[in-house]
Amino acid sequence: MTHCILQLALDTPLNSCFDYRWPCAPQERPQVGQLALVNFANRDMMGLIVAVKDDTDVPLDKLKDALAVRSQLAPLSPRWLALAAFAADYYQRPLGEVALPGLPKNLRAAGTVALDRALKKMAKLEQTHDGAPVDMPALNAAQQIAADAIGGAQGFTPLLLYGVTGSGKTEVYLQACAQVLAREQDAQILILVPEINLTPQLEGNIRTRFPGVMLATLHSSLSEGERGLHWIAAHQGRARIVLGTRLAILASLPNLKLIVIDEEHDPSYKQQEGLRYSARDLAVWRARQLAIPIVLGSATPSLESWHHAQSGRYRLLELRERAVRDAVLPTVRLIDMERDRGKDGLSAALVAALKLRLERGEQSLLFLNRRGYAPVISCDACGWISNCTRCTSFMVLHKPEHRLRCHHCSLELRIPRHCPTCGNVDLQPLGRGTQRVEEGLQLLFPQARILRIDADSTRLKGSAQAAFDTVHRGEVDILIGTQMVAKGHDFKKLTLVGILNPDTALFSQDYRASERLFAQLMQVAGRAGRAARNEGGNASEVLVQSRYVSHPLYAAVMHHDYDRFAGSLLAERKQAMLPPFMYQALLRAEAPLLANAIAFLEAARDCMEHEGITINDPIPMTMTRVYNVDRAQLLLESPSRPALQAFLKVWLAALRDMKSRVKWSLEVDPLDI
Known part of the structure; x- marks a missing residue:
């Protein structure tokens, strides 16, 4: 029996391709694209065969034998391997880190029971080629x-x-x-x-x-x-x-x-x-x-x-038009919260609109992209606020659970009975989340069927779909939700959308914030009026509560004017040389002390020449500390994607040679800066 050499991609953080021996006759050689079980670093793991060779640069007595080849599964195609190779190359990661995690765990398991069971089940199914659809509605x-x-x-x-x-x-x-x-x-x-x-x-x-x-x-x-x-x-x-x-x-x-x-x-x-x-x-x-x-x-x-x-x-x-006959885009109205302050975060105009929908038997949606009861609790006496002890964020009040919870590190604490600093027992919630809005609505409309859909109310498997089914059946009068309800759902009886507290995104340092806010508002507004007008001919409407009603973003939302809004943003991006007119990569560093992360990024910036590549100064991340780890970032920019890619390949090799204890990672085409 002769041996061949299997070159395998493994899910390891650095070099991901390693050679192993495999005994085989010439006509029984494994194929590229098959999976093989090997021992690596004293543990068994699955690898992907990327080459089958007759020789290797490694001395044969240094090679381990592969443990098994999963020959019962057809090889992954050369085109799939090319996709994985491209992703690894473009995102500057080892091939194994791309190819292996994309496969189901059962395929990567050391045993074959689950794989064999799945293959047997598939073999019993008939191959179908019938693509003929049924119930094809007429299109406009x-x-x-x-x-x-x-x-x-x-x-x-x-x-x-x-x-x-x-x-x-x-x-x-x-x-x-x-x-x-x-x-x-x-x-x-x-x-x-x-x-x-x-x-x-x-x-x-x-x-x-x-x-x-x-x-x-x-x-x-x-x-x-x-x-x-x-x-x-x-x-x-x-x-x-x-x-x-x-x-x-x-x-x-x-x-x-x-x-x-x-x-x-x-x-x-x-x-x-x-x-x-x-x-x-x-x-x-x-x-x-x-x-x-x-x-x-x-x-x-x-x-x-x-x-x-x-x-x-x-x-x-x-x-440009809605598909359902007589269904039109909802009317968007801006409510100035400086003039109509209302109560419990709900303007008088919005409360009146909710009452009208209840009388008509129609559904309403209140959108607030902030879960929990309140973003923070505070002490009026000394100014204490509920900061997370592990992150640069607040502990969010979750009143029904009687807990303070950090949404970044998941730390949970009991709600304090008195101020930890001065002992004052009168602690107050500041701001509103979906739980607090739900509580206020229950007091305003005790007869209404109110449902909240957010990450807290849909933790159990299947609970989100069960909640949406309840809305679709018409068993909900007022729906309160976060971004989970903003897109893709077709609520036939929904005629009113109220948007609460969208202003914070207007002042974000993230240059993508206005684009995201506009998309979010247009998507959630689009939940209203998707069916034809009701018998009374009543149009659907969207009420946006804001303290900045003159902002041009809200004007674009009010007129459903994506074209002009996108055109103005693109002009701004071009003038500022931001994506899509500039290509970016972001180096992040994490360390117990912020100074160490910054020092690593400064060394990374200065470790080699970078002509044609702009490397900005390192800065702390917006959320600087998460789970007792400080974080900083370094932004790279270039008007040429090939030039940036070529630089990153050489630069990353230099970074790996720095042997720093700082944990770092690179993101190509970052969305959050």
């Missing part, structure tokens, strides 16, 4: 043009589907998918959504529309067994439609023919830990690699995508 003219453009696109065709809220973008997706499935017998389609709670509604629509098509879902709420089974269905080409969140972009799809990115502007598509990749950007690269169409859909496109559409790189498809 603009929808039909968009669906035909997507369904008939050939080769790499990036399309930006800009449609106002309620314009029927989902129906366009489904009918375009029907055209692709009908045209190509084995075609697979990948549909991405930004958040897990948006998958059930879309999944139900897909299953109803395509009863003969296998659908796989991929997101972090699935059990490992479910995720493994669905991943295999996609990998084998059995699942012809794959629906998932950002992790699904790394799914193995051998017959992928169309990619759809819904709510493409959403920052949730950017991973914020480990490999900080953008699923949207990788999707565009993957579509180019495979020479297939990709659709980016949104009512408020990201400035990057809008810029590409305006410059002709993307084809722009527009849906």
Whole structure:
């Protein structure tokens, strides 16, 4: 028996490719793309075969033998390996850190029981090719043009589907998918959504529309067994439609023919830990690699995508009217909180509007993107406030749980009975969160059915979908929610949206804050009036409470004027040389002392020449301390993406040679600066 050399990518923090021996006859050599179990650093772990060789630079007596090759699973394709290699190269991470975490844990386990069980279950299922949809509703003219453009696109065709809220973008997706499935017998389609709670509604629509098509879902709420089974269905080409969140972009799809990115502007598509990749950007690269169409859909496109559409790189498809006949965009009114202070954070005008909807039997939504009861409690006597002892943040009051909770490090404390500094027993909550608004509404409208949906009320698995189902059934009069309720949900009876306390984002140091606030307001406003006007002909409305009603952002929201708002922001970005006219990378450092993190970043800035690359001075992060660790950052900028990438490769090698004890990480194309 002869030996071959397997070069394996492993999920390790530095160099991720290592050589192992494997006994095999020439006709039984393992294949590139297969998984292999090896021992590394005294523990068994799964690796990905990236090369099969006859020799190695490492002395043979220094090599370990691979423990097993998972030959029962078909190899990952060369195109999938190229996708992983591109992501590793672009985001400056080892290949193993990209390729392995994207696979279900059951596939990476040392044992084969779970994998064998999933493969047997898949073998019993019949392969289906029937893509014929049922119940195809008629489209309006603009929808039909968009669906035909997507369904008939050939080769790499990036399309930006800009449609106002309620314009029927989902129906366009489904009918375009029907055209692709009908045209190509084995075609697979990948549909991405930004958040897990948006998958059930879309999944139900897909299953109803395509009863003969296998659908796989991929997101972090699935059990490992479910995720493994669905991943295999996609990998084998059995699942012809794959629906998932950002992790699904790394799914193995051998017959992928169309990619759809819904709510493409959403920052949730950017991973914020480990490999900080953008699923949207990788999707565009993957579509180019495979020479297939990709659709980016949104009512408020990201400035990057809008810029590409305006410059002709993307084809722009527009849906300017709501899809339901007689359904119109809601009227937006601004309420000046300097004049109408109201009570408990609710203006008199908003309270009156809520009362009117209750009398009509219609639903209302109050949007406040701040959970908890109050952001902080304080002592009027000495000025003490409930700071977190481990973070530069406040402990948020959660009154129903009788706890103070830090939303950054999860520290929980009992609510103090008196001020820890002066002993004063009269501690007061400052500001309002969703719990406090709920309490106030219950006092104002004791007869109303009130429901709060936020991260606190939907902690249990399935609780979010159960709550949304309650709203859809009409069993809720007033819904209070955070960003969880802002997009993707089609509440037929909802005719009023009240937006509370949006002003804080107007003064953020983050240059993206105004773009995000506008998108958030337009999305949540779009929950109102999605059905036709009621029998009384009453129009839906959105009431925005603000102390800065003359701000141009609110004027754009009031007129539903995305085009002008985006144009003005792009002009500002170009003048200031910010993305999409500049490319960025962010080096972050963490240490027990801020001075150590800053010192490391200063050394990183000065360790080599950087002609053509702007390296700014290191500064503390906005949230400087989290869980007793201080954090600082260093921003790099260049008008040339290739120049920045080339510099980062050399620079990172120099940083690794510095052998600092400071923990550091690099993010390419950062969203939060």
